[in-house]
Every structure is written in C-alpha cells, then in structure tokens.
Amino acid sequence: MNLLNAVIVGFKEIWAHKFRSVLTMLGIILGVASLVGMSALVKGMENGMKEALVAIGGLEKVRLDENDIPAYQRNLADQAVGCTMNDVYALQKSAPMIKMVTPEMRLRDVTITRGAKFFTPYVFVGTWPNALEMNQHIVEHGRMFNEIDDELARNVCIIGTDTRDALWGSPDDLGYELNPVGQRVSIKHQPFTIIGMFQHYESERERKVRELAKLKPAPVHTNSPTRSKGWGKKGSSYVYTLKNSTVYIPLNTMWVKFRSTAGSNNIPDARLSALSVKVRDVEKLEQSIQQAHNVLMHTHKGIEDFAFQTQEDWADNINRAIKNYRISGGIIAVISLLVGGIGIMNIMLASITERIREIGIRKAIGATFTDIFVQILVESVVIAIMGGAAGLLTSMGLVHLLAYLSPTDNTPQITLNALAIAFAFSVGVGILAGLIPAFKAARLHPIQALRYE
Amino acid sequence: MALIEVRNVSKLYHLGGEEIRALDDVSLDIDAGEFIAIIGPSGSGKSTLMHLLGCLDSPSKGTLRLDGTMIEKATAHQLSRIRNQKIGFVFQFFNLLPKLTVQQNVELPMIYSGLSGRERRERSLAALKLVGLENRAGHRPMQISGGQQQRVAIARALVNNPKIIFADEPTGNLDSNTGDAILELFRQLSREGRTIALVTHDPEIAAVTPRRIEIRDGKIAREVDARLAGLDRSSRAPQTAAAASPVQP
Known part of the structure; x- marks a missing residue:
C-alpha cells in the first residue's frame, strides 16, 4: 500500500467520524493557536522594546x-x-x-x-x-x-x-x-x-x-481636587x-x-x-x-x-526579557499541544478497538505489519495536520482578538517562523500520538482479530 | 510436487496451564486444481487446519509447504505476502469492509500487492463480472443481499489469481437457495481449474466436492476420494485445468 492510498483511507476515516475528528482536532487547534498567539505577543513586546532602543540612537x-x-x-x-x-x-x-x-x-x-x-x-x-x-x-x-x-x-x-x-x-x-x-x-x-x-x-x-x-467623550468633571498622580x-x-x-x-x-x-x-x-x-x-x-x-x-x-x-546592557536586557517570555509562554503552549496529542492518541486507540475486525480482514487478505502501521499513523498525522492548519487560521483570529482586547499594548505580530514552528510541532505531536496505537493495531494476530466481536 | 504438503503438523494451545491439541500429527497433500472439502463438527480442529493451510497461523510442530515455500519458517511479513499473492479467503460472515464500495472491496488485495489504480479497476471489474455483479460495483455491502455479498467476497478472493481459495462455511449465513447458488459458483470455478478448499460441518455441502477429508479431535478420521472410486465423471486431471484463469489480465 503506498502513502497516497493511506492518506486517502485516513481522510475517509476522519470524514466518517466528523464530529469526533473535529473534537480531537480542537486540542491541536487550540495548542497551535496558543503557540502562535504567544509568540506574536512576545514579538510585539520585542518590537516595542527595540523601538525604544533605536530611539536613543541604537x-x-x-x-x-x-x-x-x-x-x-x-x-x-x-x-x-x-x-x-x-x-x-x-x-x-x-x-x-x-x-x-x-x-x-x-x-x-x-x-x-x-x-x-x-x-x-x-x-x-x-x-x-x-x-x-x-x-x-x-x-x-x-x-x-x-x-x-x-x-x-x-x-x-x-x-x-x-x-x-x-x-x-x-x-x-x-x-x-x-x-x-x-x-x-x-x-x-x-x-x-x-x-x-x-x-x-x-x-x-x-x-x-x-x-x-x-474617541472617548470628554471626562466628566468631578468635585475632587485636581492632583498629580505621580x-x-x-x-x-x-x-x-x-x-x-x-x-x-x-x-x-x-x-x-x-x-x-x-x-x-x-x-x-x-x-x-x-x-x-x-x-x-x-x-x-x-x-x-x-x-x-x-x-x-x-x-x-x-x-x-x-x-x-x-547600550549593550539595554539590548541584553531586552533579549533576556524576550527569552524569558518566550520560554514561559512556549512551555504553556507546548503543554497544551501535548494535551492535544494525548487527545489524538486516545481517539486513535478507541478507533482501532472499533476496527479490530477490519484490521483482521485487511491482514487476512495480505496487509503486512507495515501496511497497518502506516495506515493508522497516517490517520493520526492527517488529524494533526488538519488541526495544525486550522490552528494557524485560528491563530490569526486570536491575534486580532488580542489586539482588540488590549488596544493600548504593542500590536502582536505573527511571524513566519512562529507559524512554521507551530505547524511542525503539531505534525510531530501527531506522529508521536499515532505511534502507540499504530503499533498496537499492526501487531494484532489476524485470527484473533477476525474472531473479535 | 503437490501444491500443499502437510507433514506431521500439530498445533498446541495453552489454556490456563492446560495443553490443548487442536491438531494432532496431521499429514495431507492438496494438488493444484483440486476441489476439496474439510469437514468435521465444531471444535474438531478443521478451522485450525484451515488457518494453518491459509498461512494465518504457524504450526507448533511439523512442516507445511505451500507452492514450495516452507510456511513454518516464514516471518509474519512473508506470511502476509503469501496470503496476498497465493491465497484467497471466503468467510462465513463475508467480512467485507462496510465503508468501501463493492468494487473498492474487491480492489483491496491489489492495493496491498501494489498494483496501479488502472489495473486495479480493470481486474476488479473482471472479477465482479465473473461472479455476475458488475452492475453492483458502486454499491455498499449493506445495500446488497447476503448472497451478493458472498459473491463479492469470492470476487475479492479471486482477484489476485491465488493458487488456492479457502472457503470457511461460505453458505453458513445464507438460505439454502442462495447457498446452493454459491456452491454452484464454486463448482464452476473448480471446473475452470481453480484449487478450492471448502471448510464446513455440513456433510451435504461437502458432498459437492470429489474429495473429502473428515477431521475429528484434531486428527484425520476419514478420507473419501470419489475419483479413486471411479464414481466422479466430472473431475478432470489437475494439470490440464491449472492454467485456465478467467481473471488473467
């Protein structure tokens, strides 16, 4: 069985369980969106700090x-x-x-x-x-x-x-x-x-x-005495x-x-x-x-x-602050992506249990360990890729929402790097999540799988 | 050399520390072109024998040779390739994939043997024509009758031009009329030179085959060969028939 066939089978399987697949993808979508959104926020802060650095002469x-x-x-x-x-x-x-x-x-x-x-x-x-x-x-x-x-x-x-x-x-x-x-x-x-x-x-x-x-109406005059607020x-x-x-x-x-x-x-x-x-x-x-x-x-x-x-110290401070934001935000986003991956693994395990008989039939007519392994893995990766792609779209909306919620802060900026890293991460998570279910499915003995009710 | 050579094969299962001999020292030959029935009551070991002959399982003891390949030494991967290329299965419960169309079900073995899409379509249509279902190619298994489903399963078993077809209670889930039609299809395939092994508990069904092997308690209890008795006029010499194959591209 070649890869194209596996991908087609994977898509059919996902299409057959639309709601379940979307729920599973949601984990990845949120993970990717939070990763991209976080990096966009940090990038916005970095831009603001670099602007100040340039303002004093660079x-x-x-x-x-x-x-x-x-x-x-x-x-x-x-x-x-x-x-x-x-x-x-x-x-x-x-x-x-x-x-x-x-x-x-x-x-x-x-x-x-x-x-x-x-x-x-x-x-x-x-x-x-x-x-x-x-x-x-x-x-x-x-x-x-x-x-x-x-x-x-x-x-x-x-x-x-x-x-x-x-x-x-x-x-x-x-x-x-x-x-x-x-x-x-x-x-x-x-x-x-x-x-x-x-x-x-x-x-x-x-x-x-x-x-x-x-844009706001003029402040209402109160009776409190005017004062400097520091x-x-x-x-x-x-x-x-x-x-x-x-x-x-x-x-x-x-x-x-x-x-x-x-x-x-x-x-x-x-x-x-x-x-x-x-x-x-x-x-x-x-x-x-x-x-x-x-x-x-x-x-x-x-x-x-x-x-x-x-201004080296200043630049160093900027870089250090950015690095800290990036690490703390990145850890949270990666954890949410991993949670999404666990969701995929869970669904794939449930899915292969449902399809033990199908796997038995496929094995009886000549599917090898590799054939079944690739089929299940591709399914998991397809879910992750679709989730990742949807996550990238969601992240655009999320960034707009962030800019709207805090209009006075630096504008978050999506970078191509962040998109690429988030997408690669989601695919990697999909592969990791698919490995165990794929191995379990591929290892099934054809007779026991055929007898499974 | 026979197509299948079974020599002193045993199959042991361990159930709760107790050793169960599903097959006990069975020896048997099946020639190319033969139409053979393996009969026996449930639990007699006939299914175990079929699984071993069909390369779904490996024997605990003894040697098993299919078309010159030593099965007992083959890896799981090699067994998969052999099942794909040399063996066709027809099951009691049809075992079609409900999400695929009739034609896609028939194409499945060819996907695993890596044939091109065009060749798969041509050969699957030819196989469906052979079982008389070419006009049902786009249906789902659930949309056609049980007898038709079993025909699809037979088309799937035939499509890779296997050396031997195993049918495990192929009529067990059908009413007698459709069952007879399926048996007639097998007889026709046999006349065209296919090697077919029918596994059943029903002596009436087994009666359609010239050669019958009766299994009891994991051993061959009785072997009947109508041709040796000179009673079966329809049987032909296996060599003359082996070449004819309707699905040859």
Whole structure:
C-alpha cells in the first residue's frame, strides 16, 4: 500500500467520524493557536522594546563620559584634561572605525522663559548639527541649526515638543498644533530664536492611549481636587520623555554665551560634558571601542579619566526579557499541544478497538505489519495536520482578538517562523500520538482479530 | 510436487496451564486444481487446519509447504505476502469492509500487492463480472443481499489469481437457495481449474466436492476420494485445468 492510498483511507476515516475528528482536532487547534498567539505577543513586546532602543540612537551609539581616575593614577589627577574638542578632532582623524563624533556641552537647571511661563528642559545641550542624526531626532517644523549658526554662535535653538507645550500649550489644550518656529524666548536672560521643533516622540502604547482618549467623550468633571498622580505613567517611556524634553543650541553659542563664564570661580571651562560616537559596524563594537580608547589615551596624556557607555546592557536586557517570555509562554503552549496529542492518541486507540475486525480482514487478505502501521499513523498525522492548519487560521483570529482586547499594548505580530514552528510541532505531536496505537493495531494476530466481536 | 504438503503438523494451545491439541500429527497433500472439502463438527480442529493451510497461523510442530515455500519458517511479513499473492479467503460472515464500495472491496488485495489504480479497476471489474455483479460495483455491502455479498467476497478472493481459495462455511449465513447458488459458483470455478478448499460441518455441502477429508479431535478420521472410486465423471486431471484463469489480465 503506498502513502497516497493511506492518506486517502485516513481522510475517509476522519470524514466518517466528523464530529469526533473535529473534537480531537480542537486540542491541536487550540495548542497551535496558543503557540502562535504567544509568540506574536512576545514579538510585539520585542518590537516595542527595540523601538525604544533605536530611539536613543541604537546599539551603534557609544557615549564617552568623564570618569574617576583609576587608583594607580591618582597622583596624576592635576594633569587630567577631561573630554575636550581635541578628543573630537583626534577621533575624526585617527579612528576610522568611528563613523561620527558629536561633542556635547551640557548646562544644568536652565530655565527657558516666555512672559510669565517658564520651562526647565531635562536636556539642554550645545552641540553640533550632526546631533540630529546621532540621537535619531526628526525635525517636524523649521530646521536644525547648521554649521554657520555654530560658527557665528547665533542665539538659535531647536526644541522638543515639551518646551512648546509648557510655553504655549499642547495641541490638546489649544485644540490645534502650534508651530513655535520664529518665536523668541529667553534662556538664562539671553534672547533666543526658535528655529525648529522636533516631532512628538512617543511609544506605540502612548500613541494608542492618546488616540483612544480622542474617541472617548470628554471626562466628566468631578468635585475632587485636581492632583498629580505621580510619575508611574511616564516611567515606562522614559526614553521618549527625555527626547521630548530636549533643547539643542549650537556648541559655540553654548561656549560663548554661557560656558566661558560659568566655570568654577568664573574661570572658563573648555571641557565637554560628554561626546557621543557612532561606530561604523555594530558587529565590531568591541574593536571600535578599543580603537577609540587607544586614540583617546594619546589626547588624555595616558590618564584614563574617561569611560565608555554603550547600550549593550539595554539590548541584553531586552533579549533576556524576550527569552524569558518566550520560554514561559512556549512551555504553556507546548503543554497544551501535548494535551492535544494525548487527545489524538486516545481517539486513535478507541478507533482501532472499533476496527479490530477490519484490521483482521485487511491482514487476512495480505496487509503486512507495515501496511497497518502506516495506515493508522497516517490517520493520526492527517488529524494533526488538519488541526495544525486550522490552528494557524485560528491563530490569526486570536491575534486580532488580542489586539482588540488590549488596544493600548504593542500590536502582536505573527511571524513566519512562529507559524512554521507551530505547524511542525503539531505534525510531530501527531506522529508521536499515532505511534502507540499504530503499533498496537499492526501487531494484532489476524485470527484473533477476525474472531473479535 | 503437490501444491500443499502437510507433514506431521500439530498445533498446541495453552489454556490456563492446560495443553490443548487442536491438531494432532496431521499429514495431507492438496494438488493444484483440486476441489476439496474439510469437514468435521465444531471444535474438531478443521478451522485450525484451515488457518494453518491459509498461512494465518504457524504450526507448533511439523512442516507445511505451500507452492514450495516452507510456511513454518516464514516471518509474519512473508506470511502476509503469501496470503496476498497465493491465497484467497471466503468467510462465513463475508467480512467485507462496510465503508468501501463493492468494487473498492474487491480492489483491496491489489492495493496491498501494489498494483496501479488502472489495473486495479480493470481486474476488479473482471472479477465482479465473473461472479455476475458488475452492475453492483458502486454499491455498499449493506445495500446488497447476503448472497451478493458472498459473491463479492469470492470476487475479492479471486482477484489476485491465488493458487488456492479457502472457503470457511461460505453458505453458513445464507438460505439454502442462495447457498446452493454459491456452491454452484464454486463448482464452476473448480471446473475452470481453480484449487478450492471448502471448510464446513455440513456433510451435504461437502458432498459437492470429489474429495473429502473428515477431521475429528484434531486428527484425520476419514478420507473419501470419489475419483479413486471411479464414481466422479466430472473431475478432470489437475494439470490440464491449472492454467485456465478467467481473471488473467
């Protein structure tokens, strides 16, 4: 008996017991659907986390900060130079594995005022125009300052949406999107012109919450006093909050207007707060950092007063979290698939008991052990394959349902891999479940099987 | 050399520590082309003998040779192949598969011998024509009468051109008229040169065959061969008839 015949016989057998077969398949359908749904959820979470990682500049961005001098060099502390523009030029000239260098000069507790309104951004930085690319900023209105603005130390700034929201009002308050380009503000009592504004950064979750809120009617006013409900809401998307609360001015402006008089004891302080570099090839992150380190050891006169900060930990955390979700979800889904497999085995055992006589007849007219074994196994596998295929369809519906039930979470995403693995698993379970019944059926003695009533 | 050579065959069963001799030292030859009846009351061991001759079982002792193959040494797989290629069975309860059509039932042995679909259809139709049921090919076994079912079973037994056909009480479940018609069919097949062994408890039925072997308590009690007595004019020499086969493709 060839395989095609076995498959046809298997289909007939399943068709003859439609209800029973569907019930049996249900186990596999649910197992496959839960496996695919679980992996789609995890994939959605992964997408959200990776998005945040990209938002801070991606894995290829490495920050260079000042650091405490190691103990054995403490005696050289007086000669430590810190991060300066020398480092920037040296890296540009001598570190080919570094694609881009961006100097940053930061000022703390800067207040931007417009009339009676004021705002203190988290990040107030003098930098180069390439900070736009370095930190993955997108300009929504106006423009980024350019090299000429920097060269001439113009009083221009580009702001994040938080500054606009605080000084003029957010789109929700005003009812329209205000474009602040061209407006004048005062930063530390210096007049500045806003020449650009970044787009509003938010995670998929925040965007969905906002869109959902639009659809709902306005909140009913209660008599309870207005209050701040804490930072819990913003905590989850710290990255985006930080980006929205950013103000950039040209590096030279920062140096000329603020920093040259702001050093301790009014001595000009030419040091940079930090510098960001972008490596050419993330695969060679280790070597790139080593190269940058070697260059910097020259400019720092051999004193290691700096340290590198990468996003590797962040990426590792993402991967670890994803792996945990995957393992715990996978175990549950696989168990439910196994339960489905046990269901198949149960039905196949019942089915061969019903068909002992048929097996006896088939054996009497010449079916071998292999013929019967293959026939029963194929039946079991056919049930599993049909269940698996139906499960894949069900999983599409399940994923839509999941997205509908929790509209604010990351959209679950079905991957081809997940489909393939779930389907392969269901077929494997079908084979495993069919083995014992097939063996029992094939081993039947023809005479005893024929006599069975 | 005879088609079937049975030499000192015994079959023992163990039931609750007690040894039961279903067959005790039986020797017997069946030539190609013979029409033979194995008779005996129930429990006499005639069914056990048929199972051994039909390669459904292996003997405990003795040797059994079918068409030159030593049965007692064959594996289960080889026995299956022999049953498929060289033996046809007709049972008392027809033993057709109810879910398959008449034609599919007849095709079943050929599926296990690996014939192509086209050849299976041609040969199964030819076999059904031989038993006069070609117009019932698409029916289910439950939709035709008992006599017709038994004819389908005979067609199934014939379809692989076996060396020998075993019929176990083929009329046991039929009324006497249909039973007679079935017996007439067997007689006709025998005239065409088929080797047929009829197993029955009924001496009347056994009377249609020229040669009768009576089994009692696992032993051959009596053997009657009408041809040796010169009484049966219709019997022909086995060699002349063996070649004729209506289902030959």
